Structures are given as C-alpha cells and as structure tokens.
Amino acid sequence: MSLWKDFSKGLWKDIPPFRLVLGLCPTLAVTTAADNGLAMGLATTFVLTCSNALVSLLRKIIPRKVRIASYVLIIASFVVMVELLMKAYFYPFYMILGIFIPLIVVNCIILARAEAFASKKPILNSIADGLGIGIGFTISLTVLGAIREILGAGTLFSQITLFGPDFAPFTFFVKPPGAFVCLALLLGVMNIISKGGVKG
C-alpha cells in the first residue's frame, strides 16, 4: 500500500493501454503524431488525477447506488475544465484533438480507476495512482505517436523532419488500420520483454 508502489505500477505493470487494456479509442485516434499523443496524455492525466482525488475525498459520502452517476459527474466537470484551459492557452492542440477532448469523459481508464481504486483508498494513494497511470498513458501515447509519425510522415513532434526529400513515407501508419497494427506490434514487444501475459 506504499505511495511509491501505487504510483509506479502505472508506469509498467499496469500501464494503459498495453497492460490495462482500456482507453483504446483515443489511443488509436490521436496518436497520428508524437505531440498529439503527448497533449492527449497530459489532458487525460489531469482529469484522471483530479477525479481520483475528488472521488477519494467523497468516497464515504457518495451512496453506492448512485456511485457511477457521481463518478461521471465528477469526471465530466474536470473534462470541461481541461477543455476550457486548452481553448484559452493551448488552442492549436484544442483544434487538433477536437472532439476527443470531451470524449475523455468516457475514457474507460478514468471510470475504472475511480471504481476500482479511488472509491476505496485514501486521497494521497488515489492521487499517486492517478498520476502513475496517467503518466504511463502519456508515455504510451507519445511513443506510439512518435513511431506512427516517424514511419508514416517522416517527422517528429510535427517539427523535425528526419529524412531527406527522397523519403517515401509509409502513410499506412498514420491511418486507422496502421494504428491497430502499430499498437499490436508494441503490445507484442512488451509481452516479450516482460515474459508475462496481459493483466486480466
């Protein structure tokens, strides 16, 4: 139950979307470039951490029968907050992520952590859990986005062009089918590395 353990498990053992196979929809949709994945990951981390904190704070007050409704209410409020903040200070990313920002509300990771962890554990642990899983998710999205971007467009973080003008980008990778393939390959690699299976 140590704080460090609650935080670090999100970085490998329970990393979404590879070990905690949740939140696949935004993963596939926004990882067309490394910076898009990074922006989405950070927005999700903000919502996840805040909602874990608030759910944990109110865990003794929320009646069991309306707990899901309450969690969604709390998650939605932080999503609105992050959307307003992005519109005000990070408009280019707001334009790129578009409809996937409000869709953070239905990102299974956040609801799952609220139900499975934050509703049962103290605030500090819940915050650690949220931060760990959020940062793990951000790393996954950024790496996946980088791979898809490098192979599919030849750039990185939409800024650096990596290859010369003769490079023929493998555009398959920046399209949806390429997303699935790339995700599967990364998942396979992770499985080999950890010599384990997918967390049930």
Place this chain on the structure above:
Amino acid sequence: MGDIIKMIIVLTTTATIIGTVLSFMERTLREPIEYSTLKFVKGPAVLSVLANCDNDPLKDLKDVNLIEKSGLSVVKRIFPAKRNGKIFAVAFEVLAKGYGGVMTIMIGINFRTGQLTGMRVMTHSETPGLGARGTEPLFYEQFSGLGTKDTALKEKGGEIGAISGATITSQSVVESVKKALELLTQNKEKIIGSFRAT
C-alpha cells in the same frame, strides 16, 4: 426512503457546486479564449481575406452599430484594412446555417469597388467530403471579386458553382454572404465614419 433522500441530496449538491465552479471558470477564461480564437481561427481568416493593407486589422478592430434593411440595429465586429491611414476594405464575420449546424465565415469587402475581396469558412460541423469542402480553395476562391449581383449560385443567375452533393450548404453560405455584402454596402458611410473617429 432515507436512501433516496441521501442520493438526491448528494447528487444535487455535487452538481450545484460543480456547476457554480465551472461557470466561474468559464467567466474567468472568457478573455483568454476570445484572444486565442482570434489568434488561431479568426486572425488567419481575416488576414487572408484582406490583402495589401499597411495596418494590422486585428489591432484596429472596432465594434460598430450597423442598421439592417428592416431598420433593426446590430453590432458587428469590423476589421479594417487601411492604406495611408484611409480605410479601403473591411472584414467581418458572417454566420450561415449549414447542414450540420452553424458555420462561421469571414468575408472581406472592398469599399471602393463594392466587391468581395475574399471568403473563408472558419468553423463548421459539415460532413467531410461534402459540406466540409467549403473550406477548399476551389469553392471559396469563387467569391473573390464578386459584387452583390453575382453573389449567387450559377443555377440562380450568379457566378458561384455549388459544392457537388452539398447544395443546401452552398446555397446557405451564398445567401448569408450576399446579405452581409448588402448590409456592409448600406452602412459604408457609418463604418468609415466610426474608424475616422480614431
């Protein structure tokens, strides 16, 4: 019974507090949001429909009271294009009813010639491949240089070819632009006057 009361109280209180906090946040962030939207959405559109001016239309913007044909007055945000301190064209935002919702459009009008200097679709909820093609040069470039008479679809005697498969959107856009052109031309003196005051 007590259960139900507790559920109602918790949900209602939470929702009320959240609603209050969020509306306060929205109010506080309204200015930065307006500035960002101006910088990234409207700004580029304004600058692309107004060419060859020696001022910054975004800095010189003014909200002017315009009088419609019906006599009603409406406030419009006008971006001026000046040369040697004299206004020769303006840009302002027009709303059109698209197939999927409201479309925001920026048009530029040259006062000397009474013609459109350009049109750009800024935001929309149209179908990709159909109404969304309003954002393509093939569609919007048709508007440059048109006067009130020619701002109509080809089928109705004008100069504009509709987007294939998106006649409703095309018609709506053209009508809104035409109305805006008329409104601007009618209020030409008023607008020039407002900017001369500075």
